Amino acid sequence: MPDNVPTTLLAELTHRCPLHCPYCSNPLELIRAEAELSTDDWKRVFSQARELGVLQLGLSGGEPLLRKDLEELAAHARQQGLYSTLVTSGLGLTRARAERLKEAGLEHIQISIQDSDPEIAERIAGVRSVRHKQAAAALVRELGFAFTINVVLHRANLDRIGEIIEMAAELGADRIELANTQYYGWGLQNRAALMPTREQVERSREIAEQAIQRYRGRMQITYVLPDYYEAYPKACYGGWGKVYLVVAPNGIVLPCHGATQITTLNFDNVRAHSLAWIWSESEAFRAYRGDTWMKEPCRSCPRKTVDFGGCRCQAFALTGDAANTDPVCTLTPLRRIIDDALHEPARPMNEFQYRYIADEPAAV
């Protein structure tokens, strides 16, 4: 793809969600319903995104089905030529809504599964959800959507990765995305209860690799390793401000869904600026684009064109300076922060801090 033309927009339509997963990728400070963008705002954003070069649109949240205008937004996205993915818990996907979404031209639905063990799945989600998800999966399959199951992996479910893959195949998924927890925001709060052991990671990697071969041609399997156990950091979307952008429910535009935790940056809003201006000119997008911001050891490192110094959000969250090397990298002395975390005593699941919007009732 050409330089600095975005391909992917993640639209966080709302932060409201019936689930309370302790690794949620939304920020700790969740945005309330009254601050959300209007239908017209979102339509304008999708049109501007397409003009800017965006091809892939994620209709995400929170739970995007809580937006009553979702069908209208999906239809508008399709009219622009965008390939849309609904990223949902499955809760709220009634037959009527699924049929309307199909009619609107939505192509791909991604349903989250917490575990193959129903009891643990509901403990992770913090709410009764397994039956709803099964019903939603059956609908998605029946109506002929492209269908992905996505699973966030951690210590409490990693040992059942084989069963989880089988379950996805039985539900008729075209794809399954198995991604280890990323430790930002809620995930970082709950890190000691979520972090798998090295043995779990090794074993699950073997099972995933075998399954990739076994299911080839029938179900596509992607497996994302936990970066804490890697020697080098992940290449976040090809680098900051390269191909990816996120619009939060209140209209602020982020280079990464975890970027609001970088408190030293100001993020511009689609209510005040065009997406094109924000993408190319705004302070936040320019801050870590390219490699001139890099310090050592990144600056002189041949890997800087491979992993781009890793994740800016992780660098900030763990070191307080977003321009530092991602501490996952074994070439930086900051790596001891990761090694210390890996040696932290594990905490039990019943100490999860569940995801809630402030002042909501706590988990029961």
Add this chain to the structure above:
Amino acid sequence: MTLLGPDTVPRLWRLARLEYDPVRQKHVLLYPEGAVLLNDTGAAILELCNGTRTVDEIVTILTERYHADVSADVNEYLSQMADRELVRAG
């Protein structure tokens, strides 16, 4: 490499859609979480993968269109796309 025989009927992955991108002025193959920019030849080949034509028939059409024997190019391209599971046989 996944070799597709002359009688194979190649079709796009059920989840993939061919689209023209006016921003990049190129055809693009869109699918869940991915996009491939296509050159003119690639787009010409994939547009003919309608689920009824064989590889041989696609070669014949393009050979006439370009006044050149394109069989090696077509076979190699479709094999590459089949390796990536973006084109399926039958």
